Amino acid sequence: MLAIETRDLRRRFGPTLAVDGVSLSVPRGCVYGFMGRNGAGKTTTLKMLLGLVRPDAGTIYIAGRDALVDRLGAVRCVGALLEAHGFYAHLSGRENLDLTRSLLGLRRTELDRVLDIVGLTPDAGRRVGGYSLGMRQRLGIARALLGSPEVLILDEPTNGLDPDGIADMRDFLRTLPARANATVLLSSHLLGEVEQVADRVGIIHQGRLVLQDDLATLRAGQAPQLRLGCDAPDRARALILSMGLTPDPDSDRITLAPGADVRETARALNRGLVEAGIGVHELTPQARSLETIYRDITALTPPAQKEAA
Ligand SMILES: Nc1ncnc2c1ncn2[C@@H]1O[C@H](COP(=O)(O)OP(=O)(O)OP(=O)(O)O)[C@@H](O)[C@H]1O
Numbered sequence: 001m002l003a004i005e006t007r008d009l010r011r012r013f014g015p016t017l018a019v020d021g022v023s024l025s026v027p028r029g030c031v032y033g034f035m036g037r038n039g040a041g042k043t044t045t046l047k048m049l050l051g052l053v054r055p056d057a058g059t060i061y062i063a064g065r066d067a068l069v070d071r072l073g074a075v076r077c078v079g080a081l082l083e084a085h086g087f088y089a090h091l092s093g094r095e096n097l098d099l100t101r102s103l104l105g106l107r108r109t110e111l112d113r114v115l116d117i118v119g120l121t122p123d124a125g126r127r128v129g130g131y132s133l134g135m136r137q138r139l140g141i142a143r144a145l146l147g148s149p150e151v152l153i154l155d156e157p158t159n160g161l162d163p164d165g166i167a168d169m170r171d172f173l174r175t176l177p178a179r180a181n182a183t184v185l186l187s188s189h190l191l192g193e194v195e196q197v198a199d200r201v202g203i204i205h206q207g208r209l210v211l212q213d214d215l216a217t218l219r220a221g222q223a224p225q226l227r228l229g230c231d232a233p234d235r236a237r238a239l240i241l242s243m244g245l246t247p248d249p250d251s252d253r254i255t256l257a258p259g260a261d262v263r264e265t266a267r268a269l270n271r272g273l274v275e276a277g278i279g280v281h282e283l284t285p286q287a288r289s290l291e292t293i294y295r296d297i298t299a300l301t302p303p304a305q306k307e308a309a
Pocket residue numbers: 013014016017018036037038039040041042043044045189
């Protein structure tokens with residue numbers, strides 16, 4: 001059973017098709033990175049998962065429960081961190097959490113458990129007004145963890161953090177499924193960040209899920225690339241093409257055929273360039289980042305579908 005499964009989710013706001021046939025599959029115990037640029041449809045999708053926005057069409061299953069039929073049952077399986085934190089600055093971290101704990105009718109020991117998971121036990125007695133943004137984010141995650149939900153939905157958890165805070169949050173998120181015994185779905189527009197944390201990714205672009213796969217599979221399936229630095233790029237280009245390779249017109253990258261041997265190709269290319277009298281100062285294999293994969297995919301996607309209301 002999947003932690004989250006949606007089929008063909010759709011939601012329109014007036015003339016804008018905000019979410020257009022999104023089918024997510026989020027396996028249990030993973031960190032799933034849900035990515036897209038601003039306005040791509042992430043928040044609307046998350047709100048539908050949380051029962052805050054009703055889809056026009058499609059189905060949602062959370063931990064096996066049909067969220068459109070058994071809304072409460074499904075929502076009980078989910079803890080969420082959305083943008084607005086809503087903590088009282090004059091209360092301590094523990095007191096803030098206690099408000100939600102008592103609303104949910106949970107035992108007091110639950111506070112110790114969630115504070116421990118997010119590493120805030122030593123600071124739990126301090127006023128939230130004195131917390132860093134990173135600590136507030138952790139407190140928000142602690143609140144989402146109350147009641148041991150099977151699924152955690154975190155909307156842009158690194159938003160607003162400084163580089164150190166982002167690195168801390170990244171390390172924290174990586175270990176969160178094991179520590180909280182939960183599946184983590186996080187949204188982000190920072191592809192480089194997600195790449196370092198997620199096991200599986202979904203990319204939404206103009207309301208459509210343009211890619212969904214395990215990161216390992218994605219990386220393995222990508223054609224390898226080389227980066228070339230040389231004295232005569234124009235002459236080199238002709239040679240590269242004659243070798244059946246594809247030079248990127250906007251960068252110094254060369255794409256090989258899928259499955260090609262990178263080292264052998266680099267050797268042959270170097271030999272060819274030097275024989276042609278072209279000085280080579282760099283020839284390095286490149287791991288393809290999620291950013292380049294994203295750019296390649298979105299470049300192929302036709303423009304947004306906007307219709308008259
Ligand atoms: N309540 C609403 N009324 C009208 N249009 C909306 C509403 N909510 C979202 N939209 C539109 O739907 C599209 C998707 O918005 P959404 O907020 O889901 O994107 P997003 O990927 O979460 O972006 P961001 O990161 O900026 O929040 C946008 O064009 C947005 O303007």
